Amino acid sequence: MKKIGQFIQHFWHWIFIILCLIIIGGSFYSEHLDQVKQQHEAREVSSGQISNQQLHENGILILCYHRVVNNHTFSSRFALTLSNNDQLHEYSMPVDKLAYQIHYLKDHGVRIIPISTAVKLIKENKPLKHKYVVLTFDDVDSTLTSNVYPLFKKLGNIPYTAFIVTSNTGRYDNGTRLATWKQLHKVLKSPNVTIGVHTNNMHYLIDNKPALKYARNYPRFKKDYQKSEKIIKKKIGHRTPYFAYPYGEGTKREQKYLADHDMVTFSLDNGIVTPGYDLRQPLPRTMVDEHSWNNVIKKWVNASVEN
Ligand SMILES: [Zn+2]
Numbered sequence: 027m028k029k030i031g032q033f034i035q036h037f038w039h040w041i042f043i044i045l046c047l048i049i050i051g052g053s054f055y056s057e058h059l060d061q062v063k064q065q066h067e068a069r070e071v072s073s074g075q076i077s078n079q080q081l082h083e084n085g086i087l088i089l090c091y092h093r094v095v096n097n098h099t100f101s102s103r104f105a106l107t108l109s110n111n112d113q114l115h116e117y118s119m120p121v122d123k124l125a126y127q128i129h130y131l132k133d134h135g136v137r138i139i140p141i142s143t144a145v146k147l148i149k150e151n152k153p154l155k156h157k158y159v160v161l162t163f164d165d166v167d168s169t170l171t172s173n174v175y176p177l178f179k180k181l182g183n184i185p186y187t188a189f190i191v192t193s194n195t196g197r198y199d200n201g202t203r204l205a206t207w208k209q210l211h212k213v214l215k216s217p218n219v220t221i222g223v224h225t226n227n228m229h230y231l232i233d234n235k236p237a238l239k240y241a242r243n244y245p246r247f248k249k250d251y252q253k254s255e256k257i258i259k260k261k262i263g264h265r266t267p268y269f270a271y272p273y274g275e276g277t278k279r280e281q282k283y284l285a286d287h288d289m290v291t292f293s294l295d296n297g298i299v300t301p302g303y304d305l306r307q308p309l310p311r312t313m314v315d316e317h318s319w320n321n322v323i324k325k326w327v328n329a330s331v332e333n
Pocket residue numbers: 164165224229272273
């Protein structure tokens with residue numbers, strides 16, 4: 027009897043130990059699964075280069091668009107179907123899609139603000155209560171005046187910034203015509219439109235590398251920048267404090283020069299800008315395409331905010 031009693035006692039000891047091991051092992055395993063999931067999410071989001079922490083923060087997301095085509099006209103549909111021009115496909119946004127995206131952002135409580143308000147919020151350095159988006163358009167071809175301008179007017183004067191290559195206005199570039207000053211003047215009359223520069227004439231690649239990435243181009247860059255500001259001043263009566271790097275990149279020396287000239291600059295790195303951001307550094311901008319819309323923008327818009 028004694029042996030049976032001891033056996034039962036041992037038996038329960040063992041059951042207890044095994045249960046403990048299962049619980050400890052299970053919690054380690056679920057922690058491991060959480061970590062794997064988090065790593066996976068981080069990688070997925072970081073393929074759009076926005077960290078998991080940024081995903082759950084209120085902040086300012088700056089979006090970069092290029093060409094906005096009218097998908098209703100036969101000629102643009104035809105051009106999009108037949109064209110081998112990668113840029114036309116990659117950077118072209120049908121106007122309906124742009125309208126959908128604006129509605130989507132607004133319906134999800136995102137506030138679309140002008141760049142000047144964004145800079146003010148960054149300088150004020152107070153926690154943000156909302157998610158904000160700044161809209162920017164690079165290169166500025168004539169579709170800005172024919173498609174974006176009427177759409178944004180109709181949607182209630184949505185604010186946006188147009189970054190122009192000051193020497194290229196009216197020229198043909200990659201199969202698209204860049205906006206003329208006459209067209210730009212019409213757009214710039216609206217108080218919701220801000221103008222910025224995208225160099226005067228340094229928007230090109232040398233051996234697949236942006237011209238502004240070459241240290242030897244620094245003297246040319248300075249002259250080019252001064253020229254672009256001169257043209258802007260002549261055309262619209264005042265300078266602009268906004269500069270977008272072609273292809274999103276320049277050198278540290280160029281950045282220092284622009285920051286010393288009170289310029290707010292823009293890269294093409296993804297990221298959420300939060301108050302207190304160092305404005306002597308380029309502000310990150312997210313180029314809008316199918317991938318970034320699904321993997322960065324929508325995710326951030328829908329993510330819960332952790333304080
Ligand atoms: Zn550009």
